[in-house]
Amino acid sequence: MIDEGRMREVARDLLASGEVDCVIGYARGSVWYRARPVAISDPDKVDMLIFNPFCMQNLATWLKFEMKENGGLQGKYGVVAKGCTARALIQMMQENGISTDDVYTIGVPCPGMVDPRKLGDDVLAMEDARVTLAGERVVVEGERRKVFSRDDVLHETCLLCRYPTPPLYDVLIGEGIEGRPAEDKNLAHLESLPAEERAKYWEDAFSRCIRCYACRNACPLCYCDGCALECLDPQWVYRSVEVSENTLYHLIRAYHLTGRCVECGSCEFSCPADVPLMELNRKMARDVERMFNYVPGMDPKAKPLLGAYDPRDPEGFIL
Amino acid sequence: MAEWWFMEPDAFHAFIRELGERFMLYAPARRDGIVTFTFVENHEDVELSKRPFTSPKAAFLPQTEVLLKFSLRGERVHLSPAQRPESPIAVVGIRPCEAGALKLLDPVFSSPPEDVHYTLRRENALLVGFACTSPERWCFCTSLGSSPFDEDGLDVLLVEVSGGYCALAVTERGRRALEVVRDMLRKADEALLGEIEERRRQAERAMKTLDVERFIARLEDMGDDPIWEEIAARCIGCGICTYLCPTCYCFDIQDEAGLTSGRRVRVWDSCMYPEYTLEASGHNPRPKRVHRVKNRIYHKFRWYVDLFGLVGCVGCGRCAEHCPVNVDIKEIISEVVRR
Ligand code: SF4
Ligand code: SF4
Ligand code: SF4
Ligand code: SF4
Ligand code: SF4
Numbered sequence: 001m002i003d004e005g006r007m008r009e010v011a012r013d014l015l016a017s018g019e020v021d022c023v024i025g026y027a028r029g030s031v032w033y034r035a036r037p038v039a040i041s042d043p044d045k046v047d048m049l050i051f052n053p054f055c056m057q058n059l060a061t062w063l064k065f066e067m068k069e070n071g072g073l074q075g076k077y078g079v080v081a082k083g084c085t086a087r088a089l090i091q092m093m094q095e096n097g098i099s100t101d102d103v104y105t106i107g108v109p110c111p112g113m114v115d116p117r118k119l120g121d122d123v124l125a126m127e128d129a130r131v132t133l134a135g136e137r138v139v140v141e142g143e144r145r146k147v148f149s150r151d152d153v154l155h156e157t158c159l160l161c162r163y164p165t166p167p168l169y170d171v172l173i174g175e176g177i178e179g180r181p182a183e184d185k186n187l188a189h190l191e192s193l194p195a196e197e198r199a200k201y202w203e204d205a206f207s208r209c210i211r212c213y214a215c216r217n218a219c220p221l222c223y224c225d226g227c228a229l230e231c232l233d234p235q236w237v238y239r240s241v242e243v244s245e246n247t248l249y250h251l252i253r254a255y256h257l258t259g260r261c262v263e264c265g266s267c268e269f270s271c272p273a274d275v276p277l278m279e280l281n282r283k284m285a286r287d288v289e290r291m292f293n294y295v296p297g298m299d300p301k302a303k304p305l306l307g308a309y310d311p312r313d314p315e316g317f318i319l
Numbered sequence: 320m321a322e323w324w325f326m327e328p329d330a331f332h333a334f335i336r337e338l339g340e341r342f343m344l345y346a347p348a349r350r351d352g353i354v355t356f357t358f359v360e361n362h363e364d365v366e367l368s369k370r371p372f373t374s375p376k377a378a379f380l381p382q383t384e385v386l387l388k389f390s391l392r393g394e395r396v397h398l399s400p401a402q403r404p405e406s407p408i409a410v411v412g413i414r415p416c417e418a419g420a421l422k423l424l425d426p427v428f429s430s431p432p433e434d435v436h437y438t439l440r441r442e443n444a445l446l447v448g449f450a451c452t453s454p455e456r457w458c459f460c461t462s463l464g465s466s467p468f469d470e471d472g473l474d475v476l477l478v479e480v481s482g483g484y485c486a487l488a489v490t491e492r493g494r495r496a497l498e499v500v501r502d503m504l505r506k507a508d509e510a511l512l513g514e515i516e517e518r519r520r521q522a523e524r525a526m527k528t529l530d531v532e533r534f535i536a537r538l539e540d541m542g543d544d545p546i547w548e549e550i551a552a553r554c555i556g557c558g559i560c561t562y563l564c565p566t567c568y569c570f571d572i573q574d575e576a577g578l579t580s581g582r583r584v585r586v587w588d589s590c591m592y593p594e595y596t597l598e599a600s601g602h603n604p605r606p607k608r609v610h611r612v613k614n615r616i617y618h619k620f621r622w623y624v625d626l627f628g629l630v631g632c633v634g635c636g637r638c639a640e641h642c643p644v645n646v647d648i649k650e651i652i653s654e655v656v657r658r
Contacts, residue, residue, distance in 0.1 A: 030639070030647040031456065037553045037644055057644060061555065069607050125456070204351055210373070210382065212589075214557035218643055230594055238575045239586040240383045270643035272372050272559050274353045 001132060002051040002108050007080065007173045010106055014078045015043040020104050021075030024059045025049040032129045032142070033116040037062055051080065051173075053114040053131050053138070056155065058266040060088035060220035063098060067223065073102050082110035083179075084264030086166030087297030088220035091260055094297070094304050097223055107169030109177040112150065112158035114138055119146075119153055151182070157265030157278055160184055167298050187282050202280075206246040208273040211239070215267035215277055216253060221260050228252060250280065258284040259305030262297040323507035323515065327483040330503035334486075335362040335411060337499045342409035342445060345378040347371040356412075367412045367449050367479070372641060374565035375413050376420065379440045380428075382562075382587045386572070390580035404436055407443035409496075416460040416633040418446055418472035420565030426627045427568050445496055448473035448489075452518050454525055457636025459649055462529040465633060467522035468515075480514050531630065534652045535620050541655065542613070550651070551609035553644040558589030560615065560638035560646065566631050569595070590614050616651065 011023045027038035027048045035054040039062065040046060059079050066073055081089060086105055092098045111133045116124060119140065123129075129142030138148040151159060165176035190198060213229070216222045228236050229249065237248050261281045268277045288294055291314050294305050302308075326334065338344060339362045347354050348364040356371045356378070388399045421441065428437035451458070451467035460466060470476045474493030478485045485507050488494035497504065507515070561567040571588040575581055588595055591612075596605040605611050623631030632648070639647040 029645040030650040031645075034645040036646075039552045062553075065555070065608065208350060208353065208355070210562050212557050212559045212562050213592075214555065214559050214643055217555040217557045235575075238584075239571065239573055240575060240584050241586065242383060270555070270557065270559075272563060272641040273355075274351075 001111070002173055004049065004051055007051060007106065007108065008046045008049050010171055010173065011040070011046040011049055011078060011080075012043045014104060014106075015041065015046065019076070020078040023049070023078035023080070023106070024062050025078075025080035025106075026051060026055040026057075026059075029054065032126075033114075033119070033124060033131070049080070051108055053112070053133055054116065055082070056113045056265065056269045057218065058082075058085050058088055058220045058262075058264040060085050060092065061218060061266065063089075063092070063103070064220065064223035067098075068225075073098065076102060076104060078104045078106055081105045081107050081166050081169065082264075083161065083163040083165050083167070084110075084262050084266075085220070086168060087163060087262035088264060089297075090168055090300050091221060091262055091297035091304075092223070093300035094302055095260075100300055105166060105169040105171075107166035107172040109165040109172065109174055110158075110161075111164070111177065112154045112161065114153050115155045119148070155265055155269065156186070157263065157268065160282070161263070163298075168300065184282065184286075186276075187279055187286070190279060190283075202247070202250075203243055205275050206250055207243045209241070209246045209250070209271075209275050210273055211241045211246060211249065212272065214270040214272065215275075218266045218270035219257070220264070220266065221257060221262070222253070224256075228256070250275075250277075254280050254284055257281065259288045259292070259294060260296050261285060321487055321489075323485045323487050323512060324497065324504040325480070325483060325485050325507045325511055326500070326504055330500055331477075331484050332362065333503055334497070334500045335365055338362075338409045338411065338445070338447070338496065341407070343406050344411060345375060345408050346411040365411060367477075370414065370451075370455060372563065372637070374420065374563060374635065374637065375410050375417050376424065376565050376568075378408050378410055379421065379437055379444070380424065380568060380570075380587075384436065384585045385582050386585055387583040388580070389576075389582070401436070404440050404443075407445065408440060409445040409447060411447045412449045413446050413473070414451055414635070415448055415465050415467060415469035415471070415473070415476075416458070416463075416635045417565045418448055419460075419463075419465050419469070419633045420635070421446075422472050423566045423623070423627075423629055423631055423633070424568050426629075445475075445492060446473045447475045447477060447493075447496070450476055450478040450519070450522075452479055452522055454522055455636055455640065457640040457647075457649070458526060459529055459634040459636060459652075461523060461526045461634075462531050462652075463630055463632060463634040466519075467526070468519040478515050478518065480511055480518070485511055485515055529649060529652045530656045531620075531652065533656050535624065535630070537655050537658070538617065538621050546651070546654065547609050547613045550646055551607065551612045554591070554608050554612050554646055555644060556591050556593070556608055556611065557643065558591040559641050559643065561589040561591055562587060563637040563641055564632075565635055565637070566619070566633060590618070612646075616648075 014020045022039050022041045024039050026035045029036050126142035129140050132139050136150050138153050140146045159182045162179040162181045164179050238245050344359045346359050346365040348357050348359045349366050354369045354371045356373045356375045385401050390397050428434040454467050470489045474490045476487045488497050569588045570585050572585050574583050597603045619631035
């Protein structure tokens with residue numbers, strides 16, 4: 001488990017010394033199986049900060065709201081960063097979306113996040129509970145005590161995670177953790193299906209989408225000024241919620257995130273309709289890795305995929 | 320006195336099947352593992368055990384509705400307005416709060432200019448409610464004048480009891496609907512009536528009451544309170560809270576046109592989006608999340624009250640349950656009341 005005391009101490013020092021103007025971290029939610037992002041600028045409030053197995057949102061996302069609403073970042077931000085959050089920050093640096101001086105990365109080696117829905121309704125019905133990750137086990141202690149296997153209750157994203165420790169940080173809370181990704185059975189299965197069945201699978205998934213755009217808004221790397229989806233002339237995607245427009249929306253997003261997505265799962269976590277967005281993202285990420293030997297969000301000095309050229313790049317699809 | 324009828328699972332299925340003959344069935348059904356309100360073809364797909372993540376408002380106010388089709392034929396423009404909705408809808412498994420929510424949409428769409436698509440659907444509909452024997456932790460209908468077994472606004476109320484369901488005909492229309500399976504019903508005996516009463520009490524006991532009246536009064540001078548900044552700081556402006564809300568009704572009208580033909584559609588819109596208030600000049604009167612977060616709360620708890628004398632929230636808790644960053648309406652109410 002992460003030493004929350006140490007994390008708070010770091011945050012307090014950063015704010016008190018003026019090193020950063022604001023710390024973006026997690027706070028307790030209104031129920032025990034939810035956590036929420038919080039922005040703190042008063043050193044006396046750092047005790048709100050927590051790090052528990054429900055901190056699923058990618059906090060790099062909150063920089064984009066600052067940028068959009070205030071026409072740029074207002075000062076320096078301390079960001080509590082899991083592996084995927086740090087990778088999103090690095091990717092933004094690669095793209096010159098932010099500069100290395102804009103953030104102070106408070107790295108937290110991440111043991112993985114629990115998907116509350118996998119705990120079952122009877123467990124969620126408990127008024128209050130504490131959840132801890134201990135090795136292979138996830139222990140829920142409330143009115144009752146229940147022990148789960150890690151493999152059964154973590155988000156799939158986290159079970160597949162290769163970089164739980166930030167590749168880059170200004171301070172690391174505790175010891176780094178090695179990634180030990182599970183086999184990606186769902187993707188392998190999907191890839192093995194005939195094209196018509198895959199098409200049907202996505203048609204079903206996309207027809208559930210209510211086009212709330214939570215997936216886009218929760219994504220740290222969907223920070224474009226003037227998103228293609230808001231463009232009215234030409235209107236690339238109509239607001240009609242039907243399978244053709246929904247598919248278009250998701251394909252546009254998938255392409256815009258290819259070679260940029262850091263597989264944090266913030267999009268899928270935010271989706272109310274259970275659209276398996278990560279399967280699409282992972283497919284693109286694996287293809288990019290295989291074809292271009294490229295993993296985004298690892299090195300702030302690396303060129304973004306689309307800005308890089310290597311004579312060895314495959315070009316089998318270019319006529 | 321109102322009469323309760325007992326139906327075994329078989330009778331229940333027969334009832335739904337019969338409804339399916341005369342109405343378009345709109346009910347919770349499982350689609351790839353997730354329960355959602357939808358038009359169902361096969362009555363066997365209806366699944367009442369879990370409250371869908373969507374509300375049933377889309378039966379009356381579809382997320383996408385074609386209003387008009389147009390095409391260019393030679394020198395002439397041909398217009399064909401959408402047909403008026405003819406087939407009556409039976410919503411099965413609607414919760415008491417959601418029936419209450421429809422009563423909040425009614426004044427909006429029936430005030431002049433009347434929206435006939437909405438009002439026709441509403442007038443012809445049959446609402447078969449499903450009482451909440453185990454309210455969700457997010458629910459707070461009892462703070463808003465309703466309750467988990469509230470029959471108000473429904474035609475039939477179903478309660479799950481041991482061995483099947485009990486049905487109450489709330490309106491004449493509901494009585495006639497039940498009439499069709501009359502042979503398969505038997506009058507609920509004392510034991511069943513006792514069970515219904517016990518379940519009702521249990522469900523109500525499980526819910527805490529919030530002081531909504533005081534909340535509304537406090538809002539008056541809270542426009543500049545830091546609480547809105549605190550909430551807005553984490554809001555991602557996704558609109559889930561509004562799309563899933565049974566009482567939110569904002570829409571946009573857009574033309575989707577190709578070179579020679581197109582259509583005019585009405586689609587849901589959300590006050591949580593920046594484009595919602597963006598003016599043609601480029602000016603946006605609600606430029607930040609804090610303005611939009613405040614708008615959602617103030618619209619439901621003050622301006623709707625001023626307009627129609629009703630509170631624009633029924634306490635279903637969906638906005639809190641599905642918000643990705645845990646903006647919790649119950650917490651907001653108790654926090655404001657506590658101050
Ligand atoms: S697309 Fe999803 S997984 Fe990828 S960076 Fe964005 S939120 Fe994270
Ligand atoms: S979050 Fe889910 S429902 Fe919303 S737009 Fe994305 S995929 Fe669709
Ligand atoms: S669901 Fe939550 S994050 Fe999304 S707009 Fe509503 S309050 Fe904001
Ligand atoms: S505001 Fe929230 S609690 Fe109230 S009716 Fe809408 S979704 Fe339900
Ligand atoms: S608020 Fe909850 S308990 Fe009350 S009627 Fe709605 S779903 Fe049922």
